[in-house]
Amino acid sequence: MVRAILRNLVSGPIAVQMRRFVVVGAFTAGIQMGLLWLFVDAAGINYLVGATIAIEITIVLSYVFNNAWTFEASQNTGTVDYLVGLLKTNLVRGTAIPIQLGVLYALVEWAGIMYLVGNAVAIFVSGLYRFALDSQWTWG
Numbered sequence: 001m002v003r004a005i006l007r008n009l010v011s012g013p014i015a016v017q018m019r020r021f022v023v024v025g026a027f028t029a030g031i032q033m034g035l036l037w038l039f040v041d042a043a044g045i046n047y048l049v050g051a052t053i054a055i056e057i058t059i060v061l062s063y064v065f066n067n068a069w070t071f072e073a074s075q076n077t078g079t080v081d082y083l084v085g086l087l088k089t090n091l092v093r094g095t096a097i098p099i100q101l102g103v104l105y106a107l108v109e110w111a112g113i114m115y116l117v118g119n120a121v122a123i124f125v126s127g128l129y130r131f132a133l134d135s136q137w138t139w140g
Contacts (some may be wrong), residue, residue: 002076014135020070021131024062029123032058036119047108047115048101055097062090063138071139092133101128 033052039050063086067075076085100122107118 017135018131021066021135022040024065024070025123025127025131028058028062028065029120029127031061031118032123033119037116040115050107050113051101051104051119052097055093055100059093060086062093066134067139071135074139076139088138089134091137093130095133096126096130099129114121 012092035054036047036050038043039053040047043050045053066089067085076082089115100119103122103125104115104118107113107121108115111118113121
């Protein structure tokens with residue numbers, strides 16, 4: 001499965017879309033990491049609570065960029081379509097939150113990895129899941 005995904009980044013019917021999704025994801029992952037650091041180290045919030053808040057903020061940001069650029073051929077236009085798409089992506093990405101938080105928790109608590117490193121791994125793991133569902137349902 002991973003080989004097929006990597007192959008699709010180079011060629012295939014969804015190559016451009018997947019590359020754009022990765023670019024948007026990397027950008028918003030950086031924002032999520034910065035927010036998480038601010039919430040945990042600057043504000044003293046528990047890392048799981050901080051991660052949840054940071055994830056939700058970047059869900060909205062990701063939708064804006066993905067709708068405008070990644071899925072421009074099938075983008076949601078008009079107020080109702082745009083808001084329905086935002087709701088759909090929140091449902092898709094909302095179901096990925098337990099995956100991301102579970103991976104984060106396991107890496108921090110059981111493997112003793114620093115929370116920011118664990119979050120980066122968790123973003124990657126849940127990103128594969130999010131792309132599969134978003135590309136088929138939110139913009140499919």
